Amino acid sequence: MPPVRVLYWFRTDLRLTDSPAVKAALDLAPSALYPVWCWDPEYVYSHNVGVNRFQFLLDSMNDTSAALTRLNPKSQLFVIRGSPRTLLKDLLLKWEISHLVFEEDKSAYGRVRDASVSATAASAGVKVVTRTGHTLWDTEAIVAKNGGHPTLTSETLMKCVDKLPNLEPPIPAPNSIPPPGPLDLALDRNYHPVSRPVDRNARDRTAEVTVYDTFTGPHADFAVPTLEELGMPPATTPYRGGEAEGLKRLEAFCSNEIAVAKFEKPKTSPAAFLPPQTTLMSPYLKFGCVSVRYFHKRVQDIIAKHKRGSSGLPVNLPGQLYFREMYYAAEFATPCFDRIRGNPICRYINWSLENVYDADGALVVPRPVSDDAEAEMYFERWKEGRTGFPWIDALMRQLKHDGWIHHLGRHSVACFLTRGHCFVSWERGLEVFDQWLIDWDPCSNPGNWMWLSCSAFFHSYFRVYSPIAFGKKWDKHGDLIRQYVPELKNFPAAHIYEPWKCPIADQRKAGCIIGKNYPKPMFDEKARKEHCLERMKAAFALGLKGDDTKVLDGSARRELDEADAATVIKSAATSPVSGAKRKQASVADMFAAKGGGGGSGSSSSSAEKMQKISAAADQAKSRSGGSRALDTKEGGNEALGDM
DNA sequence: CCGATGTTGCCGGC
DNA sequence: GCCGGCAACATCGG
Structure with missing residues (x-):
């Protein structure tokens, strides 16, 4: 038996509590566990990410890294600066990885990226292990129950999930984790170009991007990057990321059990940003700091305790999470979900300033100024x-x-x-x-x-x-x-x-x-x-x-x-x-x-x-x-x- | 074809 | 706080 050496690839699952993929990694009983984050140039240059979301992400990464170190002083979140498509293969080989483990991301973008990385890993003889965890149910299974069609109403969604197995109970955070193996890297920068034809976040930058000057950070310690390395000014958001912060916020919200049981989304105030009017859990769900399944279980238990006078679907808190499932399943089954052109569920309306495409049908970036x-x-x-x-x-x-x-x-x-x-x-x-x-x-x-x-x-x-x-x-x-x-x-x-x-x-x-x-x-x-x-x-x-x-x-x-x-x-x-x-x-x-x-x-x-x-x-x-x-x-x- | 239903509109009248 | 008018959408079950 060759030694089990696991590379755990963190993405939008920055937590240790109720992570089916982390459990799957630990169940392999590895002798070495490398928790890795690939600081992808796609995110830095090609997506629209302002300084506040970057800050929230960096907070979340730092929190996860600290939590990993608490479980094993030799461990941390090992951040590699570069594209997972090219870098992960090198890491798998140099660190003699036997298993690549990650949480599924079934969005159109994630699907393509993960298929490419998985194929690369498989060709290098590495086993790929994935688990559902970002959504309550496997998005693909929901769509299959709907005959391959996008879920367009909450009722349709509920009918589909009623045919799926019951949700498993949440998984506690691990008490300890294995250390990583040797961390030696001798990578050739020339194999990993990060320059991009378009920098969509240039408008937010006040300085040069230095995050890609090295693979492992300015101190060669695989550290979480900083906003300065992204050439960005300080963030303005008062909201801080991370699992600890997210769970704290969830508990604070759940302390008012009557409000949790009676919650009705349409009756909450758009002018509010504090519980019990809002949970403010969305950014923590986005980066996986809090497990949606854990959140769901927590509020379901409270509702069961206060059944009398509680609100129902779809306006209650579970209903809000089911709408999220509905959108995930709709996106999975719909091409061009984020645009009008080519989108089969999107009514055509002759809006001003619609997207502009070139002769090949590709979105023109940066967007030309309209004559309207x-x-x-x-x-x-x-x-x-x-x-x-x-x-x-x-x-x-x-x-x-x-x-x-x-x-x-x-x-x-x-x-x-x-x-x-x-x-x-x-x-x-x-x-x-x-x-x-x-x-x-x-x-x-x-x-x-x-x-x-x-x-x-x-x-x-x-x-x-x-x-x-x-x-x-x-x-x-x-x-x-x-x-x-x-x-x-x-x-x-x-x-x-x-x-x-x-x-x-x-x-x-x-x-x-x-x-x-x-x-x-x-x-x-x-x-x-x-x-x-x-x-x-x-x-x-x-x-x-x-x-x-x-x-x-x-x-x-x-x-x-x-x-x-x-x-x-x-x-x-x-x-x-x-x-x-x-x-x-x-x-x-x-x-x-x-x-x-x-x-x-x-x-x-x-x-x-x-x-x-x-x-x-x-x-x-x-x-x-x-x-x-x-x-x-x-x-x-x-x-x-x-x- | 009908009628009921659909997380979250506004306004005026009671 | 609840109703109907506004002018009227799509979908689904019967």
């Missing part, structure tokens, strides 16, 4: 929290600064960007969430963007979140706005959701002049909503999905664009306002602090509103560098830096 200046302006102002709608701006600034916002807050801003008001493609919103969220997930995130934009999973496009009413329902005083939009800190509560309606004397008293210290709303909310509803109606009438030939050849786009143009012309023709007058309209006129914008209760018809939109579009298009012109002097978000 109005949409670019809406998008830019949405992203940076300068729409002039305080509720939206507060959430977007919270997202950028903290890396996390409440689920229903995400609904609010996602609906606003897409079908509700801006009519910008969900693909653009997805990219921003990818860059800024600490809990970004390749299944839940595109899934939820399709949900909110009525592209898949959900279809009632006439239910639109109001950027004014929705937040007010939960946060009457506007505390979330005051925290994240400090310009409005002293605004009277009566006007904080619609500050442009505030009398100028009160604006002066609050030390914030709308249009000077904080922007006017970037459009008439009601008019934009009506416009978007018309366009949604047309897209639903056409009834195409992202993989239809008419979408692939561009004719669906032309057809819908023409229908939209006809609607606008028709509205203009029936309007009593003359064309000459229309030309005089401008964005500034529409949103003067007095009168005009945002539901001043005027009797303007839908047709008039349509004209205003059309005029605003003309205005924006004719202005060179339109977004920049509008952005200046309109209350930036510098103040966020020192919160």
Whole structure:
């Protein structure tokens, strides 16, 4: 019998409690255990990862490394800087590994990477052992129970999992682990190029990337990298990663057993970021710091104890975890899940700023600036929290600064960007969430963007979140706005959701002049909503999905664009306002602090509103560098830096 | 074909 | 706090 020497490959499973893959590794009774992390250049250059998620990941890696050292002083998380596709093979050979063990990652990206690494390992005579652990059930098994189809409703998901074996109980963390063997490495840098044609995270860097200068870190100790080595400034998120932190947070949440048993997601406040309104467990699930199965068992036990008056599926806590399973299974069974083009479950809607592809069908990166200046302006102002709608701006600034916002807050801003008001493609919103969220997930995130934009999973496009009413329902005083939009800190509560309606004397008293210290709303909310509803109606009438030939050849786009143009012309023709007058309209006129914008209760018809939109579009298009012109002097978000 | 259902809309009226 | 109107989505079971 050759000696059993295991390389355990950590990825999004940075924990030791309830890790089926770690148990499988230890069950092999290895004489040597190498816990390894490959610091993949894909993640550094090709994915959209902002400084906050990197920080959360580094926290989690450091926590796991310390936990490994506690179990064996010779052990740690051995970080190798380079691509697993090339480096792992070298490590398997040099360290004479017999078994490669890792937790399954069935996302499209993980699947391809893991198949490549597994094939390499097998060809080197190394046995590959994998276990499910990132999800409650094996995603592939769920899809098989659904006839190979994506799971599009929670009911479908439940029907599938009812046919699967019951969940195994969680596995305690190990008490000890074997030491690694010799750590000698003599690798040739030339075999492991890390340069990339595109650096998608360059915008966040303040210095050179040095993390790839060596294989084993600046002190040759396989240390976890630092943000400095990534060329990034310090993170701003208050949330810290790691298994210890995650379990602590879970226990704190579970200490209020009645709240756990009665939890109903739709009745939690989007303005909240503390228990019992939210668990804030999503980033810990994303990096596997907390096992989803352990989380599930913990809340199920509490619910069983407090059966009377407890909430049910799908709004309760287990229900939330089942939605996560649904998105994983949907992603597994759907090609092009994170985009519209080629996506068979995604309704085709002629959004502004949709993805751009080259002649070979490859996504053009970096994304070219669209000639739709109005949409670019809406998008830019949405992203940076300068729409002039305080509720939206507060959430977007919270997202950028903290890396996390409440689920229903995400609904609010996602609906606003897409079908509700801006009519910008969900693909653009997805990219921003990818860059800024600490809990970004390749299944839940595109899934939820399709949900909110009525592209898949959900279809009632006439239910639109109001950027004014929705937040007010939960946060009457506007505390979330005051925290994240400090310009409005002293605004009277009566006007904080619609500050442009505030009398100028009160604006002066609050030390914030709308249009000077904080922007006017970037459009008439009601008019934009009506416009978007018309366009949604047309897209639903056409009834195409992202993989239809008419979408692939561009004719669906032309057809819908023409229908939209006809609607606008028709509205203009029936309007009593003359064309000459229309030309005089401008964005500034529409949103003067007095009168005009945002539901001043005027009797303007839908047709008039349509004209205003059309005029605003003309205005924006004719202005060179339109977004920049509008952005200046309109209350930036510098103040966020020192919160 | 009908009617019930679908995690999380808004508004006005009671 | 709960209802219906708004104008109306998809899916599923019968």
